[in-house]
Amino acid sequence: MTRLFLALLLIISNIMYAQKKLNLIPYPQNIETHDGSFTVPEVLKLSNDLPQKETEYLKKRFSMVLKFQGAKKADAQLIYTRLPEKSGENKESYILTVTPKQIQIQSSTQQGYFLALQTLIQLLEESKKDGKIPAMKIEDQPKFAWRGMHLDVCRHFFTVDEVKQYIDYLAMYKLNTFHWHLTDDQGWRIEIKKYPKLTEIGSKRKESMIGAYVDNTFDGKPYGPYFYTQEQIKDVVKYAQERHITVVPEIEMPGHALAALSAYPELACTKGPFESATKWGVFDDVFCPKDETFKFLENVLDEVIQLFPSQYIHIGGDECPKTRWKECAHCQDLIKKNNLKDEHGLQSYFIQRIEKYINSKGRKIIGWDEILEGGLAPNAAVMSWTGVNGGIEAAKSKHFAVMTPGAFCYFDHYQGDPQSEPNAFGGFTPLDKIYSYNPIPEELNAEQAKYILGVQANLWTEYILDFKQVQYMIFPRLMALSEVAWGTSDSKNYKEFEGRVINQFKVLDKMNVNYAKSIYNISGKVIPANGGIAYELSTSQNSNGIRYTLDGSIPTISSQTYQNPIAIPNSLTVKSAYFEDGQLKSAVSSQQFTISKTTGKTITLEQQPSENYSFGGAFTLLDGIIGNVRQLGKTWLGFQGKDVVATIDFETKTAFTEVYFNTLENKGSWIHLAKSAQIYVSDDNKNFTKIKEIGKEEIQKANGKILLNVGKQNTKYLKVVIENAGIIPAGNPGADSKAWLFVDEIGVN
Known part of the structure; x- marks a missing residue:
């Protein structure tokens, strides 16, 4: 009886262990846990035939806490087996096996090996608790080929070293595409040797808007000149390649062109003069679709293509007002000459002409979903940002699409209670909302869904003044994006994911990353209750730690403990905060209610x-x-x-x-x-x-x-x-x- 009981106990404990998720982000597709564990030594013996550049990355990440030495494969504790490539195989797949004696990585590509290293690094970080990695076998591959993050360097500029840090963050969480937004109304940030005035004039502005847009206030300080030389761009591209990340450059056209027009006003429909925008927003002056404009853009693209080996070149295409085109005799003649329906048709003409040129160079274009206006260029891919409809339309017409809808993927939106967050563009995109996103729209059938390349988040920087704020806006939301892109997110298990996120904070702390702690703050939700409303409070921590007041005073540990949604019978202010061990652990949240006879109906x-x-x-x-x-x-x-x-x-x-x-x-x-x-x-x-x-x-x-x-x-x-x-x-x-x-x-x- 005793032996049977012990056997049953062992089976139950193994099942419970298997069900407990490891602290990995993004979570792998398949994990088998085995008996035993690998004890992490002070010096890890690496097989001498490991891929060199990727292994150097591993050493760099752990050189302060773990030493490495080369060894013959028979004696090594980390070994790699290169698998033969198979037709149709996912080139980013890998197998990671941990036994009590060694760690083995198998993949058919160095890219797969590098992704396996990211998993191993997280396992090594976790092993610091007891010095061990559980024995297991991970068979893993991403669901989506495009797993991207965007960075706008036009509204506010970031140094080469900061851009490299950004790329490192992408690599840590297995993203593989860096979308670099290099030109806009507020600044031209890439050196083009044929057109030096683009950076001499277009890389600076006389001042910048500050505060909320409705304030309409400016700092009165010249901004720039700020731009990247071609040598710096080559350095960044090489750095990204070593981390198996593709850099996709964006050169905006036909709109968002004021910085370029400030340098070369002859490319506009009117004579100007122009200057780089000091405000945020959209402006009427855009590129005029005349031969000299196309020649200019072709010359610019020639230099861009030489710098970036990416398959896709992003040509923008968004938010292009048609005001100047309507008033321009050349544009109206062009519409008639080419039997175009209207100015939207002229936009399609513009994009298709650029696409034809880029295709002639062996590359493809991708643009924001406004490139659908007037008809999509033959081989273009769409980046769907205004919602999901652009991606749906593209996929149904057999064009590739990257899903990046603002409601889920704009990291310049607020991620916590706007009253306790830094000034942001607007919107509300908290961690759980991102985690709930499915990049495959329900409207698509299985065949159409194959045209969804993947998912991307965008960071526009109108209200992001420095790199510390960049870190704040992308973390921890980048972690949710990574798991959505990998294909292992499940909104039903959000709280479990949230726990893994909090566990990752210790890694970010060591890296001195200024991540948002909004996850700890009180989240409030108004719900209907008894013909009126109630205020439901929650936090990532134990809700028993929430204290609140209804008289406008700041909560203390002695204030009322939150247990159930708070009835709001009349106009009042609820203030709440989270306490742990008697200490305030969150920002104080404040919500004012104005009750009328419609409230809660x-x-x-x-x-x-x-x-x-x-x-x-x-x-x-x-x-x-x-x-x-x-x-x-x-x-x-x-x-x-x-x-x-x-x-x-x-x-x-x-x-x-x-x-x-x-x-x-x-x-x-x-x-x-x-x-x-x-x-x-x-x-x-x-x-x-x-x-x-x-x-x-x-x-x-x-x-x-x-x-x-x-x-x-x-x-x-x-x-x-x-x-x-x-x-x-x-x-x-x-x-x-x-x-x-x-x-x-x-x-x-």
């Missing part, structure tokens, strides 16, 4: 908000939280080119005399005040009576903060129609594009 929207600005869905409009005009984070819903038609069900007849709502104006970000608004009431949700209407002038006079006296009402349903401004007029950023309408809390008193 049922709301339906006829048209849904943009995925980028839809956090909380329609309920956001009735959650008792008034949006902050300086932070386009969690509290606003954004609609591009769509009206807001919201119907609120009071459940019983409700008396009120005032209706209020907020809209926002931020023209630099294409956000315009509403054109008009109408208020309706109904008792049956079928027959509605209009009780109030206001026009554009009244909305502008109120600066978007609308409070309407509607007389004495007593009704069961309220409908609020807020009309989008429509197409952005000439003279505004984003002219000819659909305006954004941002709307917040709809309330009645």
Whole structure:
């Protein structure tokens, strides 16, 4: 009986051990755990035939804590077996086997070997707890071929050493593509020897916008000249190649061209003069599609292609206003001459002409999803950023696509409560949201899904002033991206992943990385409760450590302990914080509630908000939280080119005399005040009576903060129609594009 009990106990313990996940990110596709463990020695014996450059990387990562020496294969503790390449095999696959005596890596390529080393490095880091690595066999390969991170060096510049650090971060978590955004309105950052004025003039600006966009303030300080010489670029590309990372350069066209036009104004539709932009946003002056422009771009691309061996050259293609083209006689003649439908057709003509040239050099183009306008170039790949539709359209037409939708993959968005985070572009993209992303859209069948190359996150740097802030914005979110890209993420297991992330923080600490600790802060969520609302608090730690107050005072360890969602019966401020061992461990979160008779009721929207600005869905409009005009984070819903038609069900007849709502104006970000608004009431949700209407002038006079006296009402349903401004007029950023309408809390008193 005793022997049977011990045997059962051993089986159960082995099963439990197998179920406990190792602290690896991204998590491998398949792990078999075996009996025993490998004891990490003070000096690790390396087989003399290990791939040299990759092994030097391993030594560099561990030279301070682990020594290495060469050895014959029979005596080595780390050995490598080169497998024969097979047709159709994933070149990044590897097998890592740990036995009590040695560690063996098998792969058919040095790339696979390098990826195995990243897994081994994490295992070695973890072994510092007890000096051992569990015996196991890992068979692993990535799901996606394109696992990318982008860095904008135009709005703010980063040194060669900082760019190399960025590449190292990608390598650590098995990303394989570095998208280098080198040209934009605010600066031209790559030396082109045929056109020296690009860097003499275009690499600097007279000042920079600071603070929130709505503040419209500038620092008054010249910025630049900042650019990379061709020798520096070669150095970065070589550095990336040694880490099996492809550098994809981006040269923006036909829009985002002000820095180039400041140096060569003859390439524009008007005479100028031009200067590198000091504001953020989109500008009307773009490249004019004339022969001398194409010759200029071809010459630029010749030098770019010589510097970057990547298969793809990114040509931008996004946010190109058509204002100048509409007013340009040459452009209008070109449209007629080539039987183009309109200026969108002219954009397609521009992209296709550039693609033909790049194809002639043996390369391919990739561009943001606006390159779909007017028809996609024959061999182009699409980077889908405005949502997923660009990627879906590309894949269905048998074009490759990289998924990088802003709602999930823009790391310039807030990652925690905007009130306790540094100023960011807007949006709200926390760690769990990124981890939940599936790059394969549901709309695609299995054959179409093959055209999804992979996934990428983008870091735009309008509000990122230095490299410490770069680190803050990408970590730990890069870890979630890496597991999504590897294909082993599972949102149902997010809390387990979160634990592995926290375990990785000790590695980042040693590297002196300024990562965000938002994961420790209190996260608040408004939920419907008993006809009103309640405030649900959570943290990555034990929720028993949360303390809160309702009187506006700062929480202390003696404050009320959080146990259940907090009922919010009237207007008040909830302040909360996390404590551990009697010590404050998080930032203090503060949320003000403004309660009205609509708060917590049922709301339906006829048209849904943009995925980028839809956090909380329609309920956001009735959650008792008034949006902050300086932070386009969690509290606003954004609609591009769509009206807001919201119907609120009071459940019983409700008396009120005032209706209020907020809209926002931020023209630099294409956000315009509403054109008009109408208020309706109904008792049956079928027959509605209009009780109030206001026009554009009244909305502008109120600066978007609308409070309407509607007389004495007593009704069961309220409908609020807020009309989008429509197409952005000439003279505004984003002219000819659909305006954004941002709307917040709809309330009645």
